[in-house]
Structure formats: C-alpha cells, structure tokens
Amino acid sequence: MKFVDYVTITVRSGKGGAGSVHFRREKFEPKGGPDGGDGGPGGSVIVQGDPSLYTLLDLRYNRHHFADSGEPGGGSGKSGKAGDDIVLRVPLGSVVKDAETGEVLGDVVNEGDRVVLAQGGRGGLGNTHFKSSTNQAPRYAQPGEPGEERDVILELKLLADVGLVGFPNAGKSTLVSSLSAAKPKIADYPFTTLEPNLGMVYLGDWRSFVVADIPGLIEGASEGRGLGHQFLKHVERNAVLLFCVAADSEEPGARYQTLLDELEAFSPHLMAKPRLVALTKMDIVGPDLAAEWVEQARATFPDGVEVIPVSAVARTGLDRLKERLWTFVEQERAEAE
Missing domain, CATH: 2.70.210.12 (GTP1/OBG domain)
Incomplete structure (x- = not known):
C-alpha cells in the first residue's frame, strides 16, 4: 500500500x-x-x-x-x-x-x-x-x-511513541526490524526507506510501545533537500526521539549535532523532547575493540547525551535500549493522563 x-x-x-x-x-x-x-x-x-x-x-x-x-x-x-x-x-x-x-x-x-x-x-x-x-x-x-x-x-502525522532519526544507511530499518516484528525494506544504498515504517515493540509484563522509522535525513533537509524533509512532521508527535548514528562514522558527535540542527530548524519545540543516541552497527567493530571504540565515540558527543551501543545484527544492547526508551514513553503517558 x-x-x-x-x-x-x-x-x-x-x-x-x-x-x-x-x-x-x-x-x-x-x-x-x-x-x-x-x-x-x-x-x-x-x-x-x-x-x-x-x-x-x-x-x-x-x-x-x-x-x-x-x-x-x-x-x-x-x-x-x-x-x-x-x-x-x-x-x-x-x-x-x-x-x-x-x-x-x-x-x-x-x-x-x-x-x-x-x-x-x-x-x-x-x-x-x-x-x-x-x-x-x-x-x-x-x-x-x-x-x-x-x-x-x-x-x-504518525502516532508513534518513539521516532528514529538518522542519516541514510545509519541502520534505522535494521534496528526497527530487530526491536519489533516490522519488516521494512533493507538494502545497502541511500534512501532504502522511502516512507515511514511502524513497528510494535514488546517488553513483557504487558508493556509495549510503537516505534517509527523515519526516512533518512541529509544536511539541509529542513530546507527541502533529500527525502527526509517531507517526513519531519511525523516526529512531532513522538514521546522520545532516538538518534541513530553508525559506529563507523568519522565523527559520531558531529553527525548527531547535524541531525539536531535539522530538527531545530524544522520545529524548535522538538528540542524539548527527550532523546537518546543509539550507536548502531557495533558488530562491524568486533568485541575486542568495542569498549575502546565506544569510549572514543562518546567523547565526541556533547555532555549529557546518553549513548547506547547496539548491534541489530548481533542483537546486542537491544534490551537495555528498549528499557531506556520505555522509561520515557511511560513518563509521557503518565503526563498525558
């Protein structure tokens, strides 16, 4: 459809x-x-x-x-x-x-x-x-x-609890498929995701939330460049924003800041939303270098930004990520009531 x-x-x-x-x-x-x-x-x-x-x-x-x-x-x-x-x-x-x-x-x-x-x-x-x-x-x-x-x-404007924001090929679609039962199109070329994908994440104990994979942004998206600009409106209703930054990025913190600038240019009130960073594709680093790699990546982010290393392929870090996301979703729902 x-x-x-x-x-x-x-x-x-x-x-x-x-x-x-x-x-x-x-x-x-x-x-x-x-x-x-x-x-x-x-x-x-x-x-x-x-x-x-x-x-x-x-x-x-x-x-x-x-x-x-x-x-x-x-x-x-x-x-x-x-x-x-x-x-x-x-x-x-x-x-x-x-x-x-x-x-x-x-x-x-x-x-x-x-x-x-x-x-x-x-x-x-x-x-x-x-x-x-x-x-x-x-x-x-x-x-x-x-x-x-x-x-x-x-x-x-999609009603999803968690909105994934990231550049093309940041591993968003793979992460959504691992967190939920969604089956988004996944391939190794820019703009695999041409439309938002929704997935339901189950944590047990009757806890669940909806996650939305937003098409990848590029620098200047808020001005109409690329595909992501037409879908930025979908993050306005999210309880929490999950920024996906690939572990093999040259400057992960700079990539995160560029994404943040695009969201602020589109709608300043998005800056008030809670946000996390998923350092994706950790499987390409290897277990021996993972700890050192994460420390170097965290050093490039502004103070106070929570960074969670994950690998959708190896399925590592996903449980911790889901629990942290649930904390924000649960808080948002309590405030709404």
Missing part, C-alpha cells in the same frame, strides 16, 4: 429543505389551520478516526465529497427527510485544516474522534410556526439554509 500523508479535498454540505406552506383540508373543516412541516436538514461532511487505517490513500483518488440536501416539509406537519451525512474515515493522527486560511479545524487522535468539515444547512420552518392571534393563516415559511463548501487539507 502506498503511503500518503497529505491530501487536499473539496467538501460541500447539503442545503436545508424548505419549510412547507400548507393548510388543513378536511371535511367539515373549511378553515383548517396551517400545518406545514419543517424542511429536513442538509447532510454534513465529517471525518472520523479509524485505527485500522495508516494512510490517506483513499482520499487522494476521491477528492470531491458532496452531501445530500434535505427534503422540503409537507402537509399535516410532516418534516422533510434529512440529507445523509458523509463520513470519511481517516487514520489516527490526522490534522484537518482549512486550505484557504490555514486554520486548524480539528485533530483526529483517538478512535471515533470526529471533525465536521462542512455543516449541513438547517431546514426551514413550516408555516405552522408562524401562526399567531393576529395572523391565523400565515402564507409563508422559511427557506432552507444553504450548505457550506470549502477546500480542506488533511495531513497525517
């Missing part, structure tokens, strides 16, 4: 039905009073969160959504039928914006969350509502209110 995280659609709600001008016509009731019914409301266009969806692909190929209008009222106080609503299912994490103003209309985070994109017009009142002691036979009713039409932007 193709990963689509941004679409623009056109929505239009239905017009309300007109109220009825009608009078009772019964035998022996030559002057029956007004009994015109109300018009039915127009249908609305609504988005609703669905946890079974992971992409906005369906909406990319179906961009126009027009709800039905309400039917006019009838005699004997009969109300017109309401127009059917259109409910568009979207993945959790979808942000809804007005395409013209940029105003955020809503944020779909939980299953069943709803955001009304276009409210259906109200039905007009029938003439029975306008009867009074001075006007016992009103010959007018309200027209239905018009519907709304607008262009709407739907932008998906």
Whole structure:
C-alpha cells in the first residue's frame, strides 16, 4: 500500500429543505389551520478516526465529497427527510485544516474522534410556526439554509511513541526490524526507506510501545533537500526521539549535532523532547575493540547525551535500549493522563 500523508479535498454540505406552506383540508373543516412541516436538514461532511487505517490513500483518488440536501416539509406537519451525512474515515493522527486560511479545524487522535468539515444547512420552518392571534393563516415559511463548501487539507502525522532519526544507511530499518516484528525494506544504498515504517515493540509484563522509522535525513533537509524533509512532521508527535548514528562514522558527535540542527530548524519545540543516541552497527567493530571504540565515540558527543551501543545484527544492547526508551514513553503517558 502506498503511503500518503497529505491530501487536499473539496467538501460541500447539503442545503436545508424548505419549510412547507400548507393548510388543513378536511371535511367539515373549511378553515383548517396551517400545518406545514419543517424542511429536513442538509447532510454534513465529517471525518472520523479509524485505527485500522495508516494512510490517506483513499482520499487522494476521491477528492470531491458532496452531501445530500434535505427534503422540503409537507402537509399535516410532516418534516422533510434529512440529507445523509458523509463520513470519511481517516487514520489516527490526522490534522484537518482549512486550505484557504490555514486554520486548524480539528485533530483526529483517538478512535471515533470526529471533525465536521462542512455543516449541513438547517431546514426551514413550516408555516405552522408562524401562526399567531393576529395572523391565523400565515402564507409563508422559511427557506432552507444553504450548505457550506470549502477546500480542506488533511495531513497525517504518525502516532508513534518513539521516532528514529538518522542519516541514510545509519541502520534505522535494521534496528526497527530487530526491536519489533516490522519488516521494512533493507538494502545497502541511500534512501532504502522511502516512507515511514511502524513497528510494535514488546517488553513483557504487558508493556509495549510503537516505534517509527523515519526516512533518512541529509544536511539541509529542513530546507527541502533529500527525502527526509517531507517526513519531519511525523516526529512531532513522538514521546522520545532516538538518534541513530553508525559506529563507523568519522565523527559520531558531529553527525548527531547535524541531525539536531535539522530538527531545530524544522520545529524548535522538538528540542524539548527527550532523546537518546543509539550507536548502531557495533558488530562491524568486533568485541575486542568495542569498549575502546565506544569510549572514543562518546567523547565526541556533547555532555549529557546518553549513548547506547547496539548491534541489530548481533542483537546486542537491544534490551537495555528498549528499557531506556520505555522509561520515557511511560513518563509521557503518565503526563498525558
């Protein structure tokens, strides 16, 4: 399935039905009073969160959504039928914006969350509502209110607890596959990951969290270079950021700082998120030089940065990494509650 995280659609709600001008016509009731019914409301266009969806692909190929209008009222106080609503299912994490103003209309985070994109017009009142002691036979009713039409932007920001950030070939996809049951595409060339991959990490004792492999960044990604810039938004919802730096990097600390600068240029509030560094590909160093290699690498990082050496291939350091990530995830969930 193709990963689509941004679409623009056109929505239009239905017009309300007109109220009825009608009078009772019964035998022996030559002057029956007004009994015109109300018009039915127009249908609305609504988005609703669905946890079974992971992409906005369906909406990319179906961009126009027009709800039905309400039917006019009838005699004997009969109300017109309401127009059917259109409910568009979207993945959790979808942000809804007005395409013209940029105003955020809503944020779909939980299953069943709803955001009304276009409210259906109200039905007009029938003439029975306008009867009074001075006007016992009103010959007018309200027209239905018009519907709304607008262009709407739907932008998906993945709901994952941990976001992996790193340069191409930093071992992110291999790490995700080792931490979870995910099966991302892995190969030895730049930009193997062309779209985010999600994996569920289980620690036992009913503990679990979701990790997202974000496509590799390059220097200047926040300015639109490479592939990673279009996916930087997905790290905005993560509880913790895991920076992946390959152990064979010439200056691991400098690589980390470049990644940090790109995130800050994209969104300064990302700097407030807790972060760890996974020193990946430790299997290429060998067990004899591992301790010395890690010490030299740690010396290149700023003070206070926690660096955890791991090897997804040899499956070393993974348990410690998962426990440290869980500490931050658990704290974030407690604060959210």
